[in-house]
Amino acid sequence: MLWQGSDSQNSTVARDRRWKRNAYGRVFGFRCGWKSLAKILTLSALAGLVFGAAFADDRAETRQATVSTNTNAPLHAVVIKRPDGPPQVDTGLTNFHGQPVMASCSSCHATTKPNLDTRSTADLDQFHQGLKYNHGNLSCLSCHNSQDYDALRLADSRTVAFTDSMTLCSQCHGPQRRDYDRGLHGGMNGYWDLTRGGRTRNTCINCHDPHSPAFPLVMPVLPPRDRVAVPHKPSTNHAPAAAKTP
Protein backbone atom coordinates (compact mmCIF):
# COMPACT_ATOMS: atom_id res chain seq x y z
CA MET A 1 0.00 0.00 0.00
CA LEU A 2 0.99 3.51 -0.64
CA TRP A 3 1.99 4.53 2.85
CA GLN A 4 3.87 1.41 3.84
CA GLY A 5 7.59 1.27 3.30
CA SER A 6 8.59 -1.67 1.13
CA ASP A 7 11.78 -2.23 3.07
CA SER A 8 10.44 -2.00 6.57
CA GLN A 9 12.94 -4.69 7.52
CA ASN A 10 15.74 -2.34 6.67
CA SER A 11 14.42 0.54 8.69
CA THR A 12 13.80 -1.73 11.68
CA VAL A 13 17.46 -2.67 11.71
CA ALA A 14 18.46 0.96 11.51
CA ARG A 15 16.08 1.81 14.28
CA ASP A 16 17.46 -0.90 16.51
CA ARG A 17 20.93 0.35 15.90
CA ARG A 18 19.86 3.82 16.91
CA TRP A 19 18.10 2.38 19.85
CA LYS A 20 21.37 1.19 21.27
CA ARG A 21 23.32 4.33 20.63
CA ASN A 22 20.87 6.99 21.51
CA ALA A 23 21.57 9.20 24.47
CA TYR A 24 17.93 9.85 24.98
CA GLY A 25 18.18 6.38 26.28
CA ARG A 26 15.53 3.84 25.77
CA VAL A 27 15.21 1.15 28.31
CA PHE A 28 16.56 -1.66 26.22
CA GLY A 29 13.99 -4.07 27.57
CA PHE A 30 11.32 -1.88 26.09
CA ARG A 31 11.96 -3.35 22.69
CA CYS A 32 11.85 -6.92 23.99
CA GLY A 33 8.78 -9.05 23.61
CA TRP A 34 7.22 -10.82 26.54
CA LYS A 35 9.35 -13.88 25.89
CA SER A 36 12.63 -12.12 26.37
CA LEU A 37 11.19 -10.15 29.23
CA ALA A 38 10.32 -13.42 30.93
CA LYS A 39 13.82 -14.69 30.20
CA ILE A 40 15.34 -11.65 31.80
CA LEU A 41 13.07 -12.04 34.80
CA THR A 42 14.03 -15.70 35.21
CA LEU A 43 17.71 -15.00 34.84
CA SER A 44 17.72 -12.22 37.33
CA ALA A 45 15.73 -14.30 39.78
CA LEU A 46 18.18 -17.18 39.38
CA ALA A 47 21.14 -14.95 39.86
CA GLY A 48 19.46 -13.50 42.87
CA LEU A 49 20.28 -10.02 41.70
CA VAL A 50 18.02 -7.77 43.63
CA PHE A 51 19.01 -4.89 41.42
CA GLY A 52 18.19 -6.72 38.24
CA ALA A 53 14.81 -7.74 39.53
CA ALA A 54 14.00 -4.17 40.39
CA PHE A 55 14.87 -3.15 36.83
CA ALA A 56 12.69 -5.81 35.27
CA ASP A 57 9.72 -4.82 37.40
CA ASP A 58 10.19 -1.26 36.35
CA ARG A 59 10.16 -2.23 32.69
CA ALA A 60 7.04 -4.32 33.05
CA GLU A 61 5.26 -1.32 34.54
CA THR A 62 6.25 0.96 31.68
CA ARG A 63 5.08 -1.58 29.16
CA GLN A 64 1.70 -1.94 30.78
CA ALA A 65 1.21 1.79 30.89
CA THR A 66 1.84 2.03 27.16
CA VAL A 67 -0.52 -0.69 25.97
CA SER A 68 -3.74 1.15 26.49
CA THR A 69 -5.06 1.53 22.95
CA ASN A 70 -5.87 -1.92 21.66
CA THR A 71 -8.32 -2.86 24.34
CA ASN A 72 -12.02 -3.40 23.81
CA ALA A 73 -12.78 -0.35 25.89
CA PRO A 74 -16.07 1.35 25.07
CA LEU A 75 -15.67 4.17 22.59
CA HIS A 76 -16.24 7.71 23.70
CA ALA A 77 -18.94 9.70 21.99
CA VAL A 78 -18.63 11.86 18.90
CA VAL A 79 -20.86 14.82 19.62
CA ILE A 80 -22.11 16.88 16.70
CA LYS A 81 -22.84 20.43 17.72
CA ARG A 82 -26.43 21.45 17.14
CA PRO A 83 -28.19 24.78 17.14
CA ASP A 84 -29.91 25.41 20.49
CA GLY A 85 -33.28 25.76 18.82
CA PRO A 86 -35.22 28.27 16.76
CA PRO A 87 -33.41 31.62 16.47
CA GLN A 88 -34.72 34.57 18.43
CA VAL A 89 -34.61 38.26 17.74
CA ASP A 90 -33.52 40.86 20.25
CA THR A 91 -36.36 43.38 20.46
CA GLY A 92 -34.09 45.99 22.00
CA LEU A 93 -36.33 46.11 25.08
CA THR A 94 -35.52 44.90 28.58
CA ASN A 95 -37.89 43.37 31.11
CA PHE A 96 -38.07 44.53 34.74
CA HIS A 97 -35.16 42.19 35.61
CA GLY A 98 -33.04 44.09 33.13
CA GLN A 99 -32.83 41.11 30.79
CA PRO A 100 -33.24 41.62 27.05
CA VAL A 101 -36.61 40.66 25.65
CA MET A 102 -36.24 38.12 22.90
CA ALA A 103 -38.94 37.42 20.37
CA SER A 104 -39.38 34.18 18.49
CA CYS A 105 -40.01 34.29 14.75
CA SER A 106 -43.59 33.21 15.20
CA SER A 107 -44.33 36.22 17.43
CA CYS A 108 -44.67 38.32 14.28
CA HIS A 109 -45.04 35.75 11.55
CA ALA A 110 -48.07 34.10 13.16
CA THR A 111 -50.09 37.14 12.14
CA THR A 112 -48.19 38.15 9.01
CA LYS A 113 -49.13 36.77 5.65
CA PRO A 114 -46.13 35.05 4.06
CA ASN A 115 -44.98 36.58 0.81
CA LEU A 116 -43.89 33.78 -1.48
CA ASP A 117 -42.54 36.25 -4.02
CA THR A 118 -39.80 37.71 -1.83
CA ARG A 119 -36.53 36.91 -3.57
CA SER A 120 -34.37 39.93 -2.82
CA THR A 121 -33.09 41.22 0.50
CA ALA A 122 -34.17 44.69 -0.67
CA ASP A 123 -37.79 43.59 -0.19
CA LEU A 124 -37.24 42.79 3.48
CA ASP A 125 -38.31 45.08 6.28
CA GLN A 126 -38.12 45.34 10.07
CA PHE A 127 -35.49 43.04 11.62
CA HIS A 128 -34.54 41.58 8.31
CA GLN A 129 -33.30 44.77 6.69
CA GLY A 130 -29.66 44.69 5.68
CA LEU A 131 -29.49 40.90 5.65
CA LYS A 132 -26.53 39.77 3.57
CA TYR A 133 -27.75 37.09 1.24
CA ASN A 134 -25.68 35.14 -1.27
CA HIS A 135 -26.90 31.58 -1.51
CA GLY A 136 -27.89 30.75 -5.07
CA ASN A 137 -31.38 31.44 -6.36
CA LEU A 138 -33.23 30.29 -3.29
CA SER A 139 -36.09 32.30 -1.89
CA CYS A 140 -36.71 32.73 1.86
CA LEU A 141 -39.41 30.10 1.83
CA SER A 142 -37.20 27.53 0.14
CA CYS A 143 -35.86 26.82 3.61
CA HIS A 144 -38.04 28.78 6.04
CA ASN A 145 -41.36 27.20 6.83
CA SER A 146 -44.36 29.42 6.07
CA GLN A 147 -46.58 27.09 8.15
CA ASP A 148 -44.32 27.33 11.22
CA TYR A 149 -41.65 30.00 11.31
CA ASP A 150 -40.00 28.37 14.34
CA ALA A 151 -39.02 25.46 12.15
CA LEU A 152 -37.53 24.86 8.71
CA ARG A 153 -38.90 23.24 5.62
CA LEU A 154 -37.49 20.51 3.43
CA ALA A 155 -37.86 20.55 -0.34
CA ASP A 156 -40.74 18.09 -0.14
CA SER A 157 -42.51 20.54 2.25
CA ARG A 158 -41.95 18.38 5.31
CA THR A 159 -41.10 20.29 8.49
CA VAL A 160 -37.65 19.95 10.02
CA ALA A 161 -36.49 21.49 13.30
CA PHE A 162 -33.76 24.12 13.46
CA THR A 163 -31.74 21.65 15.51
CA ASP A 164 -31.68 19.30 12.49
CA SER A 165 -30.65 21.96 10.00
CA MET A 166 -27.94 19.65 8.65
CA THR A 167 -30.67 17.53 7.08
CA LEU A 168 -31.89 20.61 5.25
CA CYS A 169 -28.45 21.57 3.94
CA SER A 170 -27.74 18.00 2.84
CA GLN A 171 -30.60 18.11 0.34
CA CYS A 172 -28.43 20.09 -2.05
CA HIS A 173 -24.94 19.58 -0.64
CA GLY A 174 -24.79 15.82 -0.94
CA PRO A 175 -21.05 15.48 -1.61
CA GLN A 176 -20.29 17.60 1.45
CA ARG A 177 -22.65 15.49 3.56
CA ARG A 178 -21.06 12.30 2.22
CA ASP A 179 -17.61 13.61 3.14
CA TYR A 180 -18.88 14.79 6.51
CA ASP A 181 -20.18 11.33 7.33
CA ARG A 182 -16.76 9.92 6.53
CA GLY A 183 -15.10 12.50 8.75
CA LEU A 184 -13.53 14.38 5.85
CA HIS A 185 -15.48 17.64 5.93
CA GLY A 186 -15.77 20.10 8.76
CA GLY A 187 -13.63 20.91 11.75
CA MET A 188 -13.48 18.85 14.92
CA ASN A 189 -11.93 18.94 18.37
CA GLY A 190 -10.91 16.32 20.88
CA TYR A 191 -9.51 12.84 20.34
CA TRP A 192 -8.61 10.95 17.19
CA ASP A 193 -8.54 7.84 19.39
CA LEU A 194 -12.08 7.38 20.66
CA THR A 195 -10.97 4.71 23.12
CA ARG A 196 -9.33 7.49 25.09
CA GLY A 197 -11.66 10.44 24.70
CA GLY A 198 -14.58 11.97 22.88
CA ARG A 199 -14.78 14.34 19.97
CA THR A 200 -16.86 17.38 19.12
CA ARG A 201 -17.74 18.05 15.50
CA ASN A 202 -19.03 21.22 13.93
CA THR A 203 -22.40 21.36 12.27
CA CYS A 204 -22.82 23.19 8.94
CA ILE A 205 -23.71 26.57 10.38
CA ASN A 206 -20.76 26.67 12.81
CA CYS A 207 -18.62 27.59 9.82
CA HIS A 208 -21.07 28.62 7.09
CA ASP A 209 -23.52 31.49 7.38
CA PRO A 210 -26.65 29.85 5.93
CA HIS A 211 -27.62 33.10 4.19
CA SER A 212 -24.12 33.57 2.73
CA PRO A 213 -22.28 30.28 3.04
CA ALA A 214 -19.06 31.08 1.20
CA PHE A 215 -16.10 31.88 3.46
CA PRO A 216 -15.42 35.62 3.68
CA LEU A 217 -12.02 37.12 2.93
CA VAL A 218 -9.80 37.18 6.02
CA MET A 219 -6.40 38.62 6.80
CA PRO A 220 -3.81 35.89 7.43
CA VAL A 221 -2.21 35.76 10.88
CA LEU A 222 1.40 35.16 11.97
CA PRO A 223 3.45 36.35 8.97
CA PRO A 224 6.63 34.22 8.79
CA ARG A 225 9.87 36.02 9.57
CA ASP A 226 12.42 33.27 8.98
CA ARG A 227 15.32 33.92 6.66
CA VAL A 228 14.88 30.79 4.58
CA ALA A 229 11.60 31.61 2.92
CA VAL A 230 12.21 35.30 2.32
CA PRO A 231 11.67 36.04 -1.38
CA HIS A 232 14.78 37.10 -3.24
CA LYS A 233 15.11 40.84 -3.66
CA PRO A 234 17.36 42.22 -6.42
CA SER A 235 20.53 43.45 -4.82
CA THR A 236 21.61 47.07 -5.25
CA ASN A 237 25.29 46.29 -4.79
CA HIS A 238 25.64 45.05 -8.32
CA ALA A 239 24.25 48.04 -10.16
CA PRO A 240 25.80 48.67 -13.60
CA ALA A 241 29.18 50.39 -13.36
CA ALA A 242 27.97 53.22 -15.58
CA ALA A 243 25.38 54.19 -13.02
CA LYS A 244 28.01 54.56 -10.30
CA THR A 245 30.28 56.93 -12.18
CA PRO A 246 29.32 60.56 -11.65
Place this chain on the structure above:
Amino acid sequence: MNTPVSETQSTGGVSRRTALKGVGAMLGAAAFAKAIAPLTEWTRDMPAEEFFQRHYKELSAIDMQIILRRLEKETKEQHGVDVTITDDKPQPGVKFGYALNLSVCNGCRKCAEACHIENNHDRPSNQSYIRVFEMSKGSLDMEKGNAHYDHPVPQPDKFYMPVQCQQCEHPPCVDVCPVEATWKEPDGIVVVDYNWCIGCRYCEAACPYHARRFNWAKPQIPAAEINPNQSYLSNRIRPEGVMEKCTFCLHRTRNGRLPACLEACPTGARVFGNLLDPDSEIRQVLAHKRVFVLKEELGLKPNFFYFFDV
Protein backbone atom coordinates in the same frame (compact mmCIF):
# COMPACT_ATOMS: atom_id res chain seq x y z
CA MET B 1 67.56 -22.55 34.30
CA ASN B 2 69.92 -20.58 36.48
CA THR B 3 72.01 -19.33 33.64
CA PRO B 4 69.90 -16.25 32.67
CA VAL B 5 69.83 -15.11 36.28
CA SER B 6 73.54 -15.25 36.57
CA GLU B 7 73.85 -13.42 33.22
CA THR B 8 71.63 -10.58 34.41
CA GLN B 9 73.47 -10.37 37.64
CA SER B 10 76.73 -10.22 35.81
CA THR B 11 75.69 -7.44 33.36
CA GLY B 12 73.87 -5.39 36.03
CA GLY B 13 71.14 -4.33 33.42
CA VAL B 14 67.32 -4.47 33.63
CA SER B 15 65.82 -7.92 33.63
CA ARG B 16 63.20 -8.85 31.03
CA ARG B 17 60.68 -9.29 33.80
CA THR B 18 61.25 -5.77 35.07
CA ALA B 19 61.08 -4.38 31.55
CA LEU B 20 57.77 -6.16 30.92
CA LYS B 21 56.48 -4.86 34.24
CA GLY B 22 57.39 -1.36 33.17
CA VAL B 23 55.67 -1.73 29.80
CA GLY B 24 52.59 -3.12 31.52
CA ALA B 25 52.49 -0.24 33.95
CA MET B 26 52.80 2.28 31.12
CA LEU B 27 50.04 0.64 29.13
CA GLY B 28 47.86 0.62 32.20
CA ALA B 29 48.51 4.27 32.87
CA ALA B 30 47.78 5.17 29.25
CA ALA B 31 44.52 3.23 29.31
CA PHE B 32 43.54 4.97 32.51
CA ALA B 33 44.36 8.37 31.06
CA LYS B 34 42.28 7.56 27.99
CA ALA B 35 39.41 6.38 30.15
CA ILE B 36 39.23 9.56 32.18
CA ALA B 37 39.94 11.86 29.20
CA PRO B 38 36.24 12.84 28.82
CA LEU B 39 36.44 14.38 32.28
CA THR B 40 38.53 17.20 30.82
CA GLU B 41 35.36 18.39 29.05
CA TRP B 42 33.61 18.74 32.38
CA THR B 43 33.32 22.45 32.93
CA ARG B 44 32.49 24.16 36.16
CA ASP B 45 28.96 25.22 35.11
CA MET B 46 27.94 21.82 33.82
CA PRO B 47 25.87 19.70 36.21
CA ALA B 48 27.03 16.13 36.68
CA GLU B 49 23.82 14.79 35.14
CA GLU B 50 24.35 16.75 31.96
CA PHE B 51 27.93 15.55 31.74
CA PHE B 52 26.87 11.95 32.01
CA GLN B 53 24.08 12.45 29.50
CA ARG B 54 26.66 13.61 27.00
CA HIS B 55 28.78 10.56 27.64
CA TYR B 56 26.71 7.67 26.55
CA LYS B 57 25.29 5.08 28.84
CA GLU B 58 22.15 2.99 28.57
CA LEU B 59 19.28 4.64 30.40
CA SER B 60 16.78 2.86 32.56
CA ALA B 61 13.25 4.14 32.94
CA ILE B 62 14.28 5.52 36.30
CA ASP B 63 17.23 7.37 34.75
CA MET B 64 14.84 8.87 32.21
CA GLN B 65 12.58 10.08 34.98
CA ILE B 66 15.55 11.71 36.70
CA ILE B 67 16.45 13.51 33.46
CA LEU B 68 12.87 14.69 32.93
CA ARG B 69 12.73 16.08 36.48
CA ARG B 70 16.04 17.84 35.93
CA LEU B 71 14.78 19.41 32.69
CA GLU B 72 11.64 20.55 34.49
CA LYS B 73 13.80 22.10 37.19
CA GLU B 74 15.95 23.87 34.61
CA THR B 75 12.87 25.20 32.83
CA LYS B 76 11.66 26.55 36.16
CA GLU B 77 15.01 28.23 36.76
CA GLN B 78 15.34 29.70 33.27
CA HIS B 79 11.73 30.62 32.49
CA GLY B 80 10.07 30.72 35.91
CA VAL B 81 7.29 28.36 34.88
CA ASP B 82 6.19 25.02 36.30
CA VAL B 83 6.03 22.59 33.41
CA THR B 84 5.49 18.86 33.09
CA ILE B 85 7.82 17.05 30.73
CA THR B 86 6.81 13.50 29.86
CA ASP B 87 8.35 10.89 27.62
CA ASP B 88 5.41 9.81 25.46
CA LYS B 89 6.05 6.49 23.77
CA PRO B 90 4.75 5.33 20.40
CA GLN B 91 1.60 3.25 20.68
CA PRO B 92 1.53 -0.30 19.33
CA GLY B 93 -0.73 -0.66 16.30
CA VAL B 94 -0.66 3.05 15.54
CA LYS B 95 0.91 4.75 12.57
CA PHE B 96 0.03 8.38 12.06
CA GLY B 97 -1.09 9.90 8.80
CA TYR B 98 -2.24 13.37 7.90
CA ALA B 99 -4.23 14.69 4.96
CA LEU B 100 -5.05 18.20 3.87
CA ASN B 101 -7.90 19.35 1.63
CA LEU B 102 -6.54 22.01 -0.70
CA SER B 103 -10.04 22.79 -1.98
CA VAL B 104 -11.08 24.34 1.30
CA CYS B 105 -7.84 25.70 2.80
CA ASN B 106 -8.16 29.48 2.67
CA GLY B 107 -4.60 30.38 3.65
CA CYS B 108 -5.48 32.07 6.95
CA ARG B 109 -2.38 30.59 8.67
CA LYS B 110 -4.37 29.77 11.82
CA CYS B 111 -2.66 26.36 11.79
CA ALA B 112 0.77 27.99 11.83
CA GLU B 113 -0.32 30.19 14.71
CA ALA B 114 -1.68 27.23 16.69
CA CYS B 115 1.61 25.41 16.14
CA HIS B 116 3.52 28.50 17.27
CA ILE B 117 1.64 28.54 20.57
CA GLU B 118 1.34 24.80 21.19
CA ASN B 119 4.98 23.97 20.51
CA ASN B 120 6.57 26.81 22.51
CA HIS B 121 8.14 28.47 19.51
CA ASP B 122 10.36 31.51 19.64
CA ARG B 123 8.08 34.56 19.68
CA PRO B 124 10.25 37.24 17.98
CA SER B 125 10.85 35.11 14.87
CA ASN B 126 7.21 33.97 14.52
CA GLN B 127 8.58 30.46 14.30
CA SER B 128 6.22 27.68 13.31
CA TYR B 129 6.56 24.17 11.90
CA ILE B 130 3.99 25.04 9.24
CA ARG B 131 4.66 27.23 6.24
CA VAL B 132 1.65 28.14 4.11
CA PHE B 133 2.41 28.71 0.44
CA GLU B 134 0.25 30.84 -1.80
CA MET B 135 0.21 28.95 -5.08
CA SER B 136 -0.91 29.89 -8.57
CA LYS B 137 -3.68 27.68 -9.81
CA GLY B 138 -2.41 25.16 -12.31
CA SER B 139 0.87 24.40 -10.56
CA LEU B 140 1.75 22.12 -7.66
CA ASP B 141 5.39 23.17 -7.46
CA MET B 142 5.86 24.32 -3.87
CA GLU B 143 9.17 25.94 -4.80
CA LYS B 144 7.15 28.52 -6.76
CA GLY B 145 4.84 29.21 -3.84
CA ASN B 146 4.99 32.40 -1.83
CA ALA B 147 4.98 32.02 1.96
CA HIS B 148 5.11 35.77 2.61
CA TYR B 149 1.74 36.86 1.23
CA ASP B 150 0.16 39.64 3.22
CA HIS B 151 -3.27 40.45 1.83
CA PRO B 152 -6.82 39.21 2.38
CA VAL B 153 -7.25 35.55 1.54
CA PRO B 154 -8.31 33.58 -0.38
CA GLN B 155 -7.45 35.36 -3.63
CA PRO B 156 -9.55 34.05 -6.54
CA ASP B 157 -6.64 32.98 -8.75
CA LYS B 158 -4.68 31.30 -5.95
CA PHE B 159 -4.82 28.28 -3.74
CA TYR B 160 -3.08 27.77 -0.43
CA MET B 161 -0.87 24.86 0.54
CA PRO B 162 0.37 24.45 4.11
CA VAL B 163 3.59 22.43 4.27
CA GLN B 164 5.03 20.86 7.40
CA CYS B 165 7.07 17.74 8.11
CA GLN B 166 5.79 14.96 5.86
CA GLN B 167 7.07 12.20 8.22
CA CYS B 168 8.61 10.37 5.25
CA GLU B 169 9.00 6.60 5.18
CA HIS B 170 12.55 7.18 3.95
CA PRO B 171 13.52 10.40 5.71
CA PRO B 172 16.66 11.89 4.13
CA CYS B 173 17.08 14.13 7.16
CA VAL B 174 17.65 11.03 9.30
CA ASP B 175 20.15 9.56 6.84
CA VAL B 176 22.42 12.60 6.91
CA CYS B 177 22.55 13.14 10.66
CA PRO B 178 26.17 12.50 11.64
CA VAL B 179 25.38 11.80 15.30
CA GLU B 180 22.04 9.97 14.95
CA ALA B 181 20.26 12.60 16.97
CA THR B 182 17.18 12.21 14.78
CA TRP B 183 15.34 9.01 13.92
CA LYS B 184 12.03 7.60 12.83
CA GLU B 185 9.83 6.11 15.52
CA PRO B 186 7.60 3.03 15.09
CA ASP B 187 4.49 5.20 14.78
CA GLY B 188 6.05 7.03 11.84
CA ILE B 189 7.08 10.24 13.59
CA VAL B 190 10.55 11.56 12.86
CA VAL B 191 11.89 13.00 16.11
CA VAL B 192 14.93 14.92 17.32
CA ASP B 193 16.77 14.52 20.60
CA TYR B 194 17.55 18.17 21.34
CA ASN B 195 20.20 17.18 23.87
CA TRP B 196 22.01 15.01 21.36
CA CYS B 197 21.78 17.32 18.31
CA ILE B 198 25.01 19.15 17.51
CA GLY B 199 23.32 21.75 15.31
CA CYS B 200 25.20 21.01 12.08
CA ARG B 201 21.99 21.62 10.07
CA TYR B 202 22.70 18.83 7.59
CA CYS B 203 19.11 17.65 8.08
CA GLU B 204 17.75 21.09 7.27
CA ALA B 205 19.64 21.00 3.97
CA ALA B 206 18.56 17.43 3.27
CA CYS B 207 14.83 18.02 3.71
CA PRO B 208 13.20 18.76 0.34
CA TYR B 209 10.10 20.13 2.10
CA HIS B 210 11.98 22.81 4.08
CA ALA B 211 10.34 21.35 7.17
CA ARG B 212 13.18 21.62 9.66
CA ARG B 213 13.93 24.70 11.70
CA PHE B 214 17.08 25.82 13.45
CA ASN B 215 17.17 27.59 16.80
CA TRP B 216 19.45 30.49 16.06
CA ALA B 217 18.92 31.76 19.58
CA LYS B 218 17.40 30.51 22.80
CA PRO B 219 13.64 30.67 22.20
CA GLN B 220 12.09 33.73 23.83
CA ILE B 221 8.60 33.13 25.16
CA PRO B 222 6.76 35.17 27.78
CA ALA B 223 6.29 33.00 30.86
CA ALA B 224 2.51 33.34 30.71
CA GLU B 225 2.43 31.95 27.16
CA ILE B 226 4.53 28.84 27.76
CA ASN B 227 2.57 25.65 27.15
CA PRO B 228 3.31 23.63 30.32
CA ASN B 229 2.29 20.27 28.85
CA GLN B 230 5.57 19.23 27.32
CA SER B 231 7.22 16.12 25.99
CA TYR B 232 10.90 15.27 25.73
CA LEU B 233 10.77 14.67 21.97
CA SER B 234 8.35 17.40 21.00
CA ASN B 235 7.43 20.75 22.49
CA ARG B 236 9.75 21.21 25.46
CA ILE B 237 11.62 24.47 25.13
CA ARG B 238 14.55 23.87 22.84
CA PRO B 239 18.12 24.87 23.67
CA GLU B 240 19.97 27.30 21.43
CA GLY B 241 21.71 25.86 18.39
CA VAL B 242 19.66 22.71 17.79
CA MET B 243 17.26 21.57 15.10
CA GLU B 244 13.53 21.17 15.62
CA LYS B 245 10.66 19.92 13.52
CA CYS B 246 6.98 19.04 13.43
CA THR B 247 6.21 15.90 15.45
CA PHE B 248 2.47 15.78 14.61
CA CYS B 249 2.15 17.12 18.20
CA LEU B 250 3.21 13.75 19.60
CA HIS B 251 2.65 14.99 23.15
CA ARG B 252 -1.02 15.23 22.16
CA THR B 253 -1.43 12.54 19.51
CA ARG B 254 0.32 9.78 21.46
CA ASN B 255 -2.25 10.44 24.16
CA GLY B 256 -5.09 10.10 21.68
CA ARG B 257 -5.73 13.79 21.01
CA LEU B 258 -5.85 15.58 17.68
CA PRO B 259 -2.93 17.81 16.66
CA ALA B 260 -3.16 21.51 17.51
CA CYS B 261 -3.08 22.61 13.86
CA LEU B 262 -6.11 20.46 13.06
CA GLU B 263 -8.15 21.81 15.95
CA ALA B 264 -7.30 25.37 14.96
CA CYS B 265 -8.26 25.04 11.29
CA PRO B 266 -11.40 27.13 10.70
CA THR B 267 -12.16 25.40 7.39
CA GLY B 268 -11.88 21.76 8.44
CA ALA B 269 -9.22 21.19 5.79
CA ARG B 270 -7.18 18.84 7.96
CA VAL B 271 -7.77 15.12 8.54
CA PHE B 272 -5.66 13.11 10.98
CA GLY B 273 -5.67 9.54 12.16
CA ASN B 274 -4.23 6.06 12.42
CA LEU B 275 -3.22 4.63 9.04
CA LEU B 276 -3.41 1.10 10.46
CA ASP B 277 -7.08 1.46 11.44
CA PRO B 278 -9.25 0.81 8.37
CA ASP B 279 -12.13 2.81 9.90
CA SER B 280 -10.08 5.93 10.63
CA GLU B 281 -10.77 9.23 8.91
CA ILE B 282 -7.36 9.24 7.29
CA ARG B 283 -8.09 5.86 5.69
CA GLN B 284 -11.39 7.27 4.41
CA VAL B 285 -9.41 9.98 2.65
CA LEU B 286 -7.10 7.44 1.05
CA ALA B 287 -10.04 5.25 0.04
CA HIS B 288 -12.33 7.92 -1.37
CA LYS B 289 -10.22 10.88 -2.45
CA ARG B 290 -7.58 11.22 -5.09
CA VAL B 291 -4.60 12.02 -2.94
CA PHE B 292 -1.15 13.13 -3.93
CA VAL B 293 2.09 13.68 -2.07
CA LEU B 294 4.59 16.47 -2.53
CA LYS B 295 7.66 15.74 -4.65
CA GLU B 296 6.62 12.15 -5.18
CA GLU B 297 9.48 11.72 -7.68
CA LEU B 298 11.97 11.80 -4.80
CA GLY B 299 10.60 8.48 -3.53
CA LEU B 300 10.57 9.49 0.12
CA LYS B 301 7.01 8.18 0.67
CA PRO B 302 5.54 10.93 2.82
CA ASN B 303 2.80 10.13 5.32
CA PHE B 304 1.25 13.52 4.60
CA PHE B 305 -1.30 13.59 1.80
CA TYR B 306 -2.99 16.37 -0.13
CA PHE B 307 -6.31 16.14 -1.91
CA PHE B 308 -8.90 18.23 -3.69
CA ASP B 309 -12.65 17.87 -3.37
CA VAL B 310 -13.98 16.48 -6.61
